Amino acid sequence: MESYNYLVVGSGLFGAVFVHEATKRGKRCLVLERRNHVGGNIYTENINGINVHKYGAHIFHTSNKEVWEYINQFAEFNNYINSPIAIYGDEVYNLPFNMNTFSRMWGIKTPAEAKAKIAQQVAEAGIKEPKNLEEQAISLVGYDIYEKLVKGYTEKQWGRSCRDLPAFIIKRLPLRFTYDNNYFNDRWQGIPIGGYTPIIEKLLEGSEVMLNTDYFTFIKENPGIAEKTVFTGMLDEFFGYSLGHLEWRSLRFETEELDIDNFQGNAVVNYTSREVPWTRIIEHKHFEFGTQPTTVITREYPLEWEPGAEPYYPINDEKNEILANRYRELADKCENVIFGGRLAHYKYYNMDQVIAAALEAIRKEFNS
Numbered sequence: 001m002e003s004y005n006y007l008v009v010g011s012g013l014f015g016a017v018f019v020h021e022a023t024k025r026g027k028r029c030l031v032l033e034r035r036n037h038v039g040g041n042i043y044t045e046n047i048n049g050i051n052v053h054k055y056g057a058h059i060f061h062t063s064n065k066e067v068w069e070y071i072n073q074f075a076e077f078n079n080y081i082n083s084p085i086a087i088y089g090d091e092v093y094n095l096p097f098n099m100n101t102f103s104r105m106w107g108i109k110t111p112a113e114a115k116a117k118i119a120q121q122v123a124e125a126g127i128k129e130p131k132n133l134e135e136q137a138i139s140l141v142g143y144d145i146y147e148k149l150v151k152g153y154t155e156k157q158w159g160r161s162c163r164d165l166p167a168f169i170i171k172r173l174p175l176r177f178t179y180d181n182n183y184f185n186d187r188w189q190g191i192p193i194g195g196y197t198p199i200i201e202k203l204l205e206g207s208e209v210m211l212n213t214d215y216f217t218f219i220k221e222n223p224g225i226a227e228k229t230v231f232t233g234m235l236d237e238f239f240g241y242s243l244g245h246l247e248w249r250s251l252r253f254e255t256e257e258l259d260i261d262n263f264q265g266n267a268v269v270n271y272t273s274r275e276v277p278w279t280r281i282i283e284h285k286h287f288e289f290g291t292q293p294t295t296v297i298t299r300e301y302p303l304e305w306e307p308g309a310e311p312y313y314p315i316n317d318e319k320n321e322i323l324a325n326r327y328r329e330l331a332d333k334c335e336n337v338i339f340g341g342r343l344a345h346y347k348y349y350n351m352d353q354v355i356a357a358a359l360e361a362i363r364k365e366f367n368s
């Protein structure tokens with residue numbers, strides 16, 4: 001006899017939205033979470049009054065009105081606009097690449113001057129068919145931007161030289177010929193006041209949640225506990241890695257509390273030279289315009305992934321996509337299992353895409 005309608009594996013955003021909607025429709029949900037907290041990668045922890053993004057900076061941004069209205073039911077969003085800074089040696093640049101960046105780099109003032117400078121550098125490089133990432137980047141933005149803002153950062157992220165990376169990784173490098181430091185082009189943007197964890201807690205209200213519980217161990221002891229399973233864990237793990245491992249890129253976070261009120265004056269600062277081992281420093285208080293007397297910063301280090309490491313970014317190259325498709329075929333044959341979220345789809349999703357996907361799964365499930 002099934003005790004629950006849905007066994008939901010994972011309390012991240014996908015699982016939590018699904019649970020909320022299913023519970024609202026009178027269904028009983030049991031949520032299993034392997035970690036010791038809910039929320040998946042959007043989990044925030046309050047340290048000295050500062051909401052710390054434990055799994056990397058999370059800025060909510062979307063152009064999807066339904067998703068924006070949906071998430072606003074569970075939190076009030078502030079007017080944070082992501083405007084990262086890049087530090088290269090002693091030089092400080094605005095991101096994304098825009099007129100402020102170009103002006104700082106070349107002392108120019110107008111869009112025409114910036115376009116001419118880039119065109120001149122691209123022409124001087126004379127690259128017709130880029131053979132690697134370095135050539136691809138230079139053929140798109142010229143030497144200066146590549147050298148100071150792309151090269152070191154990309155090499156740290158991938159752990160190898162841009163000359164040894166394939167050109168396809170960078171399809172385009174957006175250039176903005178306005179003085180606009182807003183990183184995102186989306187219609188709506190902000191940070192939930194009080195962090196993301198309270199959103200997840202509200203979404204999970206009315207369901208039962210078991211923390212520190214791994215699905216694969218649990219289900220052996222409790223087969224048939226629910227009519228259906230919603231699985232938001234890793235796709236290859238669900239099938240016992242029977243076809244091999246899907247590869248990811250990982251990250252290491254080093255968080256430090258500092259006895260000063262302002263460390264870097266901005267939430268996100270990228271370090272673009274190869275010599276600095278971290279790619280970014282996040283100063284969490286600035287996401288919520290914090291005025292606390294102390295601060296918390298997190299250095300982000302790229303990490304080569306190996307089985308067992310925390311999976312952050314899927315490597316959607318040809319080899320991994322072929323493997324993922326074979327797993328997806330197996331998943332399609334699984335009756336009574338709904339696969340959802342970034343791990344089970346082996347895709348990078350922004351938060352708004354995850355919410356949209358969970359709402360779509362609900363519509364399909366309930367024919368509504």
Ligand code: FDA
Pocket residue numbers: 009010011012013014015032033034035038039040041042055056057058059060061213214215216232233234251312313340341342343349350351352354
């Ligand atoms: P998520 O990984 O959050 O949840 C899955 C849950 O399942 C986890 O809690 C896991 O522990 C659990 N689980 C897995 N296997 C299990 C098992 N066998 N048994 C029990 N539990 C299990 N997006 C955005 O819009 N703006 C941003 O600024 C960022 N920033 C960002 C930074 C970094 C570094 C990354 C990697 C990602 C982002 N994102 C983002 C993306 C965002 O993190 C992502 O969209 C959501 O967290 C995905 O939610 P899911 O529910 O799909 O997965």
